[in-house]
Amino acid sequence: MEKIEIIKPDDWHVHFRDGEVLKAVVPETTKHFARAIVMPNLVPPILKGNDAVKYRERIQNAVPENQQFLPLMTLYLTEKTDKYDLRESYDKEQIFAAKLYPAGATTNSDSGVKDLKKIMPVLETMAEIGMPLLIHGEVTDNEIDVFDREKVFIDQKLDFICKELPELKITLEHITTKEATVYVNEGNKNLVATITPHHLALNRNAIFVGGIRPHNYCLPILKREVHRKALLKAATSNSTKFFLGTDTAPHLTGEKESACGCAGIFNSTYCLSILAQLFDNENALSQLESFISKRGAKHYNLKINKQKIILIKSSQNLIFKKYLNFNEQKIKIFEPDFLVFWKVAE
């Protein structure tokens, strides 16, 4: 039996949704993570500081009593976001960061941004006050192949933002391509990226093994093996620019197993086990703590957590629970296509 003790991790990108789903999924994150950045793409989205505060309360109410957890709230940027309003919400610590969804890029992103120029004054304010910008980095043009949308976003949009505002703290979220790893590595010190467990674990074949696999559909969509390898290399390297953001994104099974299934993979339940296995397979367990518990805090100027967790490798592989069940509804739990021997000591 192998055992490692590491600093308790943070998840720099989660979707908690709201209502009954929120109550069911929040404990799956809080059992292992000390803090998380919470996405604002609710229906309707979180547009104001006060909405974020009320949402934060609903999240805190769902945290089991014996656990400590800090949700870091985000605002959803639209072309109408007011820079004074945003600044005030940030100063009052109602929000931690702002999220840029190109309109139509993903789940509940219809009110996102069509024309980047319209939000440049807001981004300038953010650069001035040190507020982080989180980006869903995909263009939405129908003419652009869905597998190329991240690369084209980097070339056409991200490069422009980085050059205009080198002081802005930017997280390119859930990166999926080799090009993204290269761009972020070579970019200025304020540009970092998050990587999800599912993009580290799967390539695009996983969407089509023996039939269509809606539970492996997410956005940005899974890419070729060379890209998965590049992500693994970035995550397990000693670069401080790449860290964990799970993008755990619950949808009810009926919304996934459908003629028009939703994008999103719910991965919080076994996230740390899967990551430990992936890092172990790469002989890179020495970088795991840095990837899940240190680099993100450093980028966001937060202290690293004081608590620790213990990961144990046993000779028996883990048997995954298939679903998170609640109120006669269910959410499919992400399970990779390899055996996992690591678990978190309870």
Ligand code: DOR
């Ligand atoms: O797969 C995804 N699901 N990607 C996103 O960007 C959004 C998320 C969701 O909200 O379901």
Ligand code: ZN
């Ligand atoms: Zn997301």
